[in-house]
Amino acid sequence: MASISLRNVVKRYGHGPKANQVVHGVSAEITDGEFVVIVGPSGCGKSTLLRMVAGLEEITGGEIAISGRVVNDTEPSERDIAMVFQNYALYPHMTVFDNMAYGLKIAKVPLAEIKQRVDKAAGILELAPYLQRKPRELSGGQRQRVAMGRAIVRQPQVFLFDEPLSNLDAKLRAQTRLEIQKLHADLGVTSLFVTHDQVEAMTLAQRMIVMNAGRIEQIGTPDAVYHHPATTFVASFIGSPPMNLIHGQADGSRFTAGGQTLALPTAAPRAGALILGLRPEHTDLNQNGAAGWPLKVEALEMLGAERLVYGRLGETLFTVRVDATLVPPKVGGTVSLQATPEHLHWFDPTTQHRI
Ligand SMILES: Nc1ncnc2c1ncn2[C@@H]1O[C@H](COP(=O)(O)OP(=O)(O)O)[C@@H](O)[C@H]1O
Numbered sequence: 162m163a164s165i166s167l168r169n170v171v172k173r174y175g176h177g178p179k180a181n182q183v184v185h186g187v188s189a190e191i192t193d194g195e196f197v198v199i200v201g202p203s204g205c206g207k208s209t210l211l212r213m214v215a216g217l218e219e220i221t222g223g224e225i226a227i228s229g230r231v232v233n234d235t236e237p238s239e240r241d242i243a244m245v246f247q248n249y250a251l252y253p254h255m256t257v258f259d260n261m262a263y264g265l266k267i268a269k270v271p272l273a274e275i276k277q278r279v280d281k282a283a284g285i286l287e288l289a290p291y292l293q294r295k296p297r298e299l300s301g302g303q304r305q306r307v308a309m310g311r312a313i314v315r316q317p318q319v320f321l322f323d324e325p326l327s328n329l330d331a332k333l334r335a336q337t338r339l340e341i342q343k344l345h346a347d348l349g350v351t352s353l354f355v356t357h358d359q360v361e362a363m364t365l366a367q368r369m370i371v372m373n374a375g376r377i378e379q380i381g382t383p384d385a386v387y388h389h390p391a392t393t394f395v396a397s398f399i400g401s402p403p404m405n406l407i408h409g410q411a412d413g414s415r416f417t418a419g420g421q422t423l424a425l426p427t428a429a430p431r432a433g434a435l436i437l438g439l440r441p442e443h444t445d446l447n448q449n450g451a452a453g454w455p456l457k458v459e460a461l462e463m464l465g466a467e468r469l470v471y472g473r474l475g476e477t478l479f480t481v482r483v484d485a486t487l488v489p490p491k492v493g494g495t496v497s498l499q500a501t502p503e504h505l506h507w508f509d510p511t512t513q514h515r516i
């Protein structure tokens with residue numbers, strides 16, 4: 162089994178004045194058997210980081226260690242890692258069995274053992290009935306499972322996944338997420354999974370690493386990241402719709418924002434310029450004239466179980482998520498909002514860090 166240590170890892174592409182630094186000193190510890198998801202917007206350096214762990218990309222600075230052994234100069238084939246990509250490129254002329262067996266044949270594993278390992282992986286992935294088919298005779302989801310099978314049969318110390326579900330439709334993605342969870346529960350192999358999709362990250366991760374522009378914004382469990390976002394970036398990237406962020410001036414339990422003074426349910430952490438964060442589901446919406454913050458309703462969206470209410474607090478855009486069985490407010494009307502003290506998040510407008 163394996164742990165992974167990233168110590169101040171830096172990546173620059175190119176040299177001299179034209180060099181482009183894309184990873185700026187990333188440090189993280191992934192413990193043995195853990196499933197960690199790296200999540201962040203497209204272009205933030207996720208694939209680059211994963212490829213450096215795999216050894217497919219050179220490290221410009223810092224150190225990567227696997228189970229305590231620094232692997233900066235270790236060949237990919239010596240790292241005991243298997244990687245699953247978005248574009249899983251199966252050999253079209255080979256059967257499912259041969260696709261899964263190929264790497265083992267190259268490694269000269271005895272045939273009886275190859276058969277045993279492929280059969281076991283096919284059992285886990287429910288591919289046993291398809292072993293003699295060619296990839297073109299499979300659905301997209303089945304092909305993705307063959308790609309995972311190819312990784313499993315190698316019995317690696319570490320699985321690396323780079324957006325393996327991106328080519329699947331929404332339903333299949335949800336199903337494959339569950340399969341990956343089950344796979345990890347069964348095999349317990351240390352896994353690093355990269356995605357730009359925050360739902361995928363929240364549902365799969367034991368811990369997540371939220372990245373932005375080549376830097377780590379926060380590392381934590383999905384619960385911790387959702388309920389205690391470390392920065393405004395995390396607050397708006399994790400959760401959909403994003404956390405409402407209101408820029409204003411605090412003075413005791415008064416907060417002035419967008420030309421509107423809001424009474425707070427508890428005093429602000431300090432006076433002066435602050436950003437107040439409130440999740441859409443953490444605000445009560447009253448239509449019966451109760452006291453609260455006046456929200457002018459601009460639009461509604463019915464999502465099935467819930468309804469999104471878009472409006473303005475003074476000039477600030479604000480989203481509320483309500484139970485769809487409640488009578489919807491009228492567009493153009495004004496409702497009143499209330500929040501409880503434990504649901505207020507505060508950020509420093511200069512550093513964008515949580516206070
Ligand atoms: N081979 C390369 N040469 C130069 N720049 C690259 C190369 N690969 C990636 N980049 C740049 O590095 C940044 C991070 O890319 P990448 O790790 O692929 O992001 P992500 O996987 O998060 O979408 C991007 O700005 C990308 O353009």
Ligand SMILES: [Mg+2]
Nearest residue numbers: 204207208209
């Ligand atoms: Mg990528």
